[in-house]
Amino acid sequence: MKAAIVTIGDEILIGQIIDTNSSYIAKALDKIGIATHEMISISDDKQHILNTLFYFQNKVDVVIMTGGLGPTKDDITKKTFCDYFEDELVENTSVLEHVRDLIESFYRRPISQINKEQALVPSKAKILFNKMGTAPGMWMEKENTVFVSLPGVPYEMKYLVDHEVVPQLIQRFKRPYIVHKTIMTYGRGESLIAEQIEDWEDNLPKYIKLAYLPAPGRVRLRLTARGENEKDLLEALEIQIKELYRLIGEIIIGIDEDESIEIVVGKLLKEREVTLSLAESCTGGKMAEVITSISGASSYFKGSIVSYATEAKIKILGVDESLITNFSVVSEEVAKNMALQSQKLFHTDYAIATTGNAGPNKGDSDAKTGTVYIALATPKEVYCEQFNFGQPREKVIGRAVNKAFELLYKEILKN
Structure with missing residues (x-):
């Protein structure tokens, strides 16, 4: 089965907002065996919408559209649907009662005419009831294609996809299975991995990609x-994953998206009842952001000091000023001292420190752009490794964060 996902809105095309709806819908479809064939964004223009509907007619099994269902004049999807399906708008009493109840109970004001018009829907449409908002979803069919129109507000769209669209697609279509397994690796580049697993990849069954x-x-x-x-399919994937562990097991951290290295490290810290603190310079708090995005991180993560400026390293973190004078702010000696000071201030078992030059310009050090020192203080010692992560700046910061977690992961496993 094939699907197309269409987002409607000039705000997407001019870069004012990021389209997250398409990603959510594609994942939901994939879970039930429907492959997304095409994904596009179009303007709030009647002819553009009509052309898109004609384009996908009989080309895919399902078209899911988001956006253009609001109460204002620039939201034209409903009227365009009527033109395409040779239909007319009629008032749906159930939707009207829901809109009235939502406006009067939540906003505590009388329902306006513009609110009432949210209850106007194409007469031929199957209504997808939207408990999260005023704009209902619409399901219409023409020849061999199902067209679904959903509001563009993400939490309304998600509710309708989960509670209306997916259940009805499951009931409407017989679908194949699509099963994914994602193996998370760290510390080795794509090309080197490809060389190591080339023979295995060449011999994968045709139904596994x-x-x-x-x-x-x-x-x-x-x-x-x-x-x-x-x-x-699941058994076949397990066989292939076991072979991958045999070939590159030393760089595999976990399986599937929820097994990122920061989550795996967090689980290890929690299981062993040990704690972590940070002293970040060139990573600018990114490590702390990643850790605190994990539910339950407070049981092992005690805090971070983002000592970005040299002065902050000395006056707030307590780094020995002579180390900076003698070795430079971007150095092994300073990184080690940062980690030890963080470990001391937060009373933690482990502490990570980063200092470097993420570029593109040099700061308070003559270190080559891309240079990063990562220090790790453990219950027994402190050590540091030097890296050059190249450019651009975003790449340096991202690689430094991941490498720091990788070093901590390996250190915890050693003990």
């Missing part, structure tokens, strides 16, 4: 299997 998804400091290997029997 491999995709490389590189990011600074990490590479995800996504295995996708398609077929009619889910159990057989």
Whole structure:
């Protein structure tokens, strides 16, 4: 089965907002065996919307559109639907009662005419009831294609996808299974991994595909299997994953998206009842942001000092000024002292420190752009490693964060 996802809105095309709806819908469809064939964004223009509907007619099984269902004049999707399906707008009493109740109970004001017009829907449409907002979703069919129109507000769209669209697609279509397994690797580049697993990749069954998804400091290997029997697909993927562990097991951190290295490290810290603190310079608080995005991190993460400026390293973190004078602010000696000071201030078992020159310009050090020192203070010692992560700046910061977690991960496993 094939699907197309269409987002409607000039605000997307001019870069004012980021389209997150398409990603959410594609993942939801993929879970039920519907492959997204195409994904596009179009303007709030009647003819553009009509052309898109004609384009996908009979080309895909399902078209899911978001946006253009609001109460203002620039929201024209409903009227355009009527033109395409040779239909007319009629008032839906159930939707009207919901809109009235929402406006009067939540906003505590009388319902306006513009609010009432939210209850106007194409007469041929199957209504997808939107408990989260005033704009209902619409399901319409023409020849071999189902067209679904949803509001563009993300939390309303998500509710309708989960509670209306997906259940009805499951009931409406017989679908194959699509099963994914994502292997998370750290500390080795995409090209080197590809060389190491080349023979294995060449001998994968035809119904299993491999995709490389590189990011600074990490590479995800996504295995996708398609077929009619889910159990057989899962068993086949397990066999292939075991072979991957044999080939590159030393760089595999976990399986699937929720097994990122910061989550794995957090689990280890929690299981062993040890704590962590940070002293960040060139990473600017990014490590703390990543850690605190994990639920339950407060049980092992005690805090961070973002001593970005040299003065902050001395006056707030307590770094020995003579080390900066003698060795430079970007040096092994300063990184080690930063880690030890963080460990001391927060009374933690482990502490990580980063100092470097992320570029593109040099700061208070003559260190080459891309240079980063990462120090790790443990219950027994402190050590530091030097790296050059190249450019651009975003790459340096991302790779430094991932490398720091990788060093901590390996250190915890040693003990």
